[in-house]
Amino acid sequence: MLAAGLAHAQTNVTIYGIADAGVEFLTNAGGDDDNVFRMSSGNLSGSRIGFRGTEDIGGGLKGVFLLENGFDIDTGALGQNGRLFGRQAYVGLQGDFGAITLGRQQNALYDVIIKYDPMAFASRYSALSHDPLFTGRADNAIKYTGNFGPVIATAFYSFGRNADGEVPGSTKVSRNVGAGVAYASGPFGVGFAYDQFQGNTVATAGDSARRMAVGGSYEMGPVKGFVGYRWLKDELVAAGTPNVRSNMYWVGASWDASPALKLTGVVYHTDRRDSGADPTSLVLSADYALSKRTDVYLTVGHARNKSGSNLGLNGFGSSIIAGENQSGVIAGVRHRF
16 A cells, blocks of 8 residues: 555656857957957857656646756856856646746746747857847746647746845835747747846836847748847946837748758847947858757857947857957857757
8 A cells, every 4th residue: 555655646857958069269359359269168059957857746737846057068167157056946836727836937038039039049149149138037936837739828927036136125126027928830930028127226126127029930841931029128227328228130041951951040130229339140050960969060150230339249248349340150069968
C-alpha cells in the first residue's frame, strides 16, 4: 500500500541548456575609430542551463517549476547582473485552464513578439539592439499563460520588477504589468503585447515606461516573411531630459535553403519623435545544422546612425562612437542539450 501511494504522484525533471560562443569583429568600437576583435558569448542564443519539472497531482492538475541560469560561456560569469537563476525562476500550477506561476518571469513582449523577429531576439544583432526590453524579465511576478487552440494568451503583475520594489506604503514603486495575445493558423501568425513599469523610487513611482508591440508572419513553402512594430513612451529619463517617444519598425524573411541551411535577412529602424536621430540596422545571417543539437553560424550586420544617434550592433551606446556607422561580423558554434 505504501509503495502504491508513493508511485501515484509522478514527478518529471528535465535538465536542458544552450552553449553558444563565437568570435566577433566590430568597426568604430573605440574613441579613435578603433576596431575590436574579440570572443563573444551568447550570440544567437544566450548561454544557459535550466531545470524544468512537472508533477501530476491528480484531477487534471500539475505542479510545475522552472529554474534557468544564464551565464557567459567565454568567462563563466553569471548573467543577468549576477543572479543565480536570472533568466527565469518560478513555481506554479497547470491545468486545462492554463498555468499560474509565481517568481521571476519573462514579460509579455518576450513571450509573444519573439515569434515575429526574424532573428528570434538573438542576443546580438537583432531587435534587441534597438530595444533590449523585448526580453524583459520581472521579479516578484504572478503570471497567467493559457493555450486555446490557435490562440495563446498571457498576463502578469509584478509587485516589484527588481530589488527596489515591494516598498511599504507605496505599491507603485517598480510595479510592472503586461499582457499579450497571439494567434497562429496555417501559414499565418499575428501577436500583440503590452508592457508598463513604474519608477524605482517613491519620487518616480508615478512615472512609467510603456511599450506596445505587434508582429506578424506568413509562411510560403521554405520562405517565411516577418513584419513588426513597437511604440514607446518612456518618462523614466534623467531630470531635465524630455520624455522618450519612439516608433520602431522591422521587416525581414528567412529561407530554408536546404534541410540543414537557414538564411535570414532583416532591416530594423527606430524613429525618435523628439529628434532626427533615427538609426537603422541591417542584419544577414546563415545558420548551418551539423546535427539536431549542434549548428554553426555566420552573422553580418551594419548600423547606420543619423543626426548623432549612437546605435551599435549590440545596442545604443554599446561599443560605438556617436554619429558613426558600425559594421560587424560574428562566427560561432551553438550546442543545445
